[in-house]
Amino acid sequence: MDTLSQLKTAIDQFAKDRDWGQFHTPANLAKSISIEASELLECFQWSETDYSLDAVKEELADILNYCIRMASVMELDIAAIVLDKLEKNANKYPVSKSKGNSMKYDKL
Amino acid sequence: MDTLSQLKTAIDQFAKDRDWGQFHTPANLAKSISIEASELLECFQWSETDYSLDAVKEELADILNYCIRMASVMELDIAAIVLDKLEKNANKYPVSKSKGNSMKYDKL
Amino acid sequence: MDTLSQLKTAIDQFAKDRDWGQFHTPANLAKSISIEASELLECFQWSETDYSLDAVKEELADILNYCIRMASVMELDIAAIVLDKLEKNANKYPVSKSKGNSMKYDKL
Amino acid sequence: MDTLSQLKTAIDQFAKDRDWGQFHTPANLAKSISIEASELLECFQWSETDYSLDAVKEELADILNYCIRMASVMELDIAAIVLDKLEKNANKYPVSKSKGNSMKYDKL
Numbered sequence: 001m002d003t004l005s006q007l008k009t010a011i012d013q014f015a016k017d018r019d020w021g022q023f024h025t026p027a028n029l030a031k032s033i034s035i036e037a038s039e040l041l042e043c044f045q046w047s048e049t050d051y052s053l054d055a056v057k058e059e060l061a062d063i064l065n066y067c068i069r070m071a072s073v074m075e076l077d078i079a080a081i082v083l084d085k086l087e088k089n090a091n092k093y094p095v096s097k098s099k100g101n102s103m104k105y106d107k108l
Numbered sequence: 109m110d111t112l113s114q115l116k117t118a119i120d121q122f123a124k125d126r127d128w129g130q131f132h133t134p135a136n137l138a139k140s141i142s143i144e145a146s147e148l149l150e151c152f153q154w155s156e157t158d159y160s161l162d163a164v165k166e167e168l169a170d171i172l173n174y175c176i177r178m179a180s181v182m183e184l185d186i187a188a189i190v191l192d193k194l195e196k197n198a199n200k201y202p203v204s205k206s207k208g209n210s211m212k213y214d215k216l
Numbered sequence: 217m218d219t220l221s222q223l224k225t226a227i228d229q230f231a232k233d234r235d236w237g238q239f240h241t242p243a244n245l246a247k248s249i250s251i252e253a254s255e256l257l258e259c260f261q262w263s264e265t266d267y268s269l270d271a272v273k274e275e276l277a278d279i280l281n282y283c284i285r286m287a288s289v290m291e292l293d294i295a296a297i298v299l300d301k302l303e304k305n306a307n308k309y310p311v312s313k314s315k316g317n318s319m320k321y322d323k324l
Numbered sequence: 325m326d327t328l329s330q331l332k333t334a335i336d337q338f339a340k341d342r343d344w345g346q347f348h349t350p351a352n353l354a355k356s357i358s359i360e361a362s363e364l365l366e367c368f369q370w371s372e373t374d375y376s377l378d379a380v381k382e383e384l385a386d387i388l389n390y391c392i393r394m395a396s397v398m399e400l401d402i403a404a405i406v407l408d409k410l411e412k413n414a415n416k417y418p419v420s421k422s423k424g425n426s427m428k429y430d431k432l
Contacts (some may be wrong), residue, residue, distance in 0.1 A: 038362030061193035146254030271331035
């Protein structure tokens with residue numbers, strides 16, 4: 001079975017078991033992703049290099065969990081939106097201009 | 109081909125083409141996820157219900173993009189970390205206590 | 217005139233002139249602070265040391281702007297809440313345990 | 325004594341007592357502000373209206389604490405940067421165009 005479908009099924013079941021669908025509006029899930037993203041950032045708050053790998057795994061997992069849930073609730077196809085955006089990013093960051101530098105597209 | 113593997117391949121190639129591996133440290137990717145998460149949140153800044161679906165798709169895609177990239181750079185297995193964390197969350201949020209309420213585990 | 221009072225007056229007037237009080241609920245202001253905080257973080261996205269001072273000034277100002285606005289809307293006394301929290305932090309981080317290290321209080 | 329100066333003095337002393345100046349780089353403080361902003365957002369994660377006032381006070385205070393600290397470390401004049409930015413925002417959001425609506429300046 002496809003990995004993403006498998007994760008989606010497990011994550012949706014988790015919410016269903018707890019009757020959490022009522023809380024999982026797009027806005028609340030966007031807040032939740034942002035909150036979990038900050039918990040990941042906290043792993044690197046005082047040092048960029050000295051971090052707990054276990055904490056990183058857990059926090060990255062929580063972000064992915066909410067992202068997959070949000071896509072499910074909003075009936076978005078993750079592969080489609082990621083590949084579409086990658087194509088848009090390719091136009092914003094042409095290889096010729098952005099190779100080897102990290103400048104934002106509006107500065108290129 | 110598995111969807112996640114396909115996305116990982118496309119995302120890694122995008123970075124490789126631009127020689128961006130040098131910028132993609134775990135700490136920088138954590139910051140990037142947090143920054144993109146706020147752009148998603150911005151879709152709901154002044155209203156929880158009146159949002160642009162196109163903007164949501166793009167911002168959610170950018171977060172997923174960086175999450176998949178971070179897992180790739182750190183050689184983490186996304187399915188494994190998400191399912192592991194879901195199991196931990198199941199212990200923190202037993203159905204009997206959390207069904208139908210959104211309280212944080214330390215308040216249950 | 218006290219600096220904070222002066223800033224509060226200018227910030228409240230700015231919102232009043234635009235009839236923005238209707239959008240400035242506590243929840244929307246919390247989202248706004250988080251969004252602006254990410255814009256500040258973006259100044260350091262790819263480098264901790266090579267940043268634009270002008271951009272930092274603008275983004276830090278936007279965060280302060282929304283914080284002062286939120287305190288005003290919720291009728292909170294900034295000096296009181298900051299000093300109260302500093303006292304709580306002093307208990308969580310006693311000098312004897314936290315001097316010279318950046319560990320979180322629950323690890324001390 | 326001016327309130328902001330008083331808070332700055334207390335906040336700087338708190339850091340000095342713990343020898344935390346070494347951790348308080350601009351980049352680390354930007355991360356810290358973002359992390360605390362998410363803790364404030366967490367007060368409104370599942371409801372926009374049912375929140376703990378005490379929690380809001382504490383989290384808003386932590387954000388202000390780090391903002392004041394960042395301004396101190398970078399020797400920025402808070403009143404000057406906030407009033408400067410307010411003036412820039414007044415140009416981006418002229419009353420005639422933005423009165424009563426919450427649209428972003430690039431959509432006005």
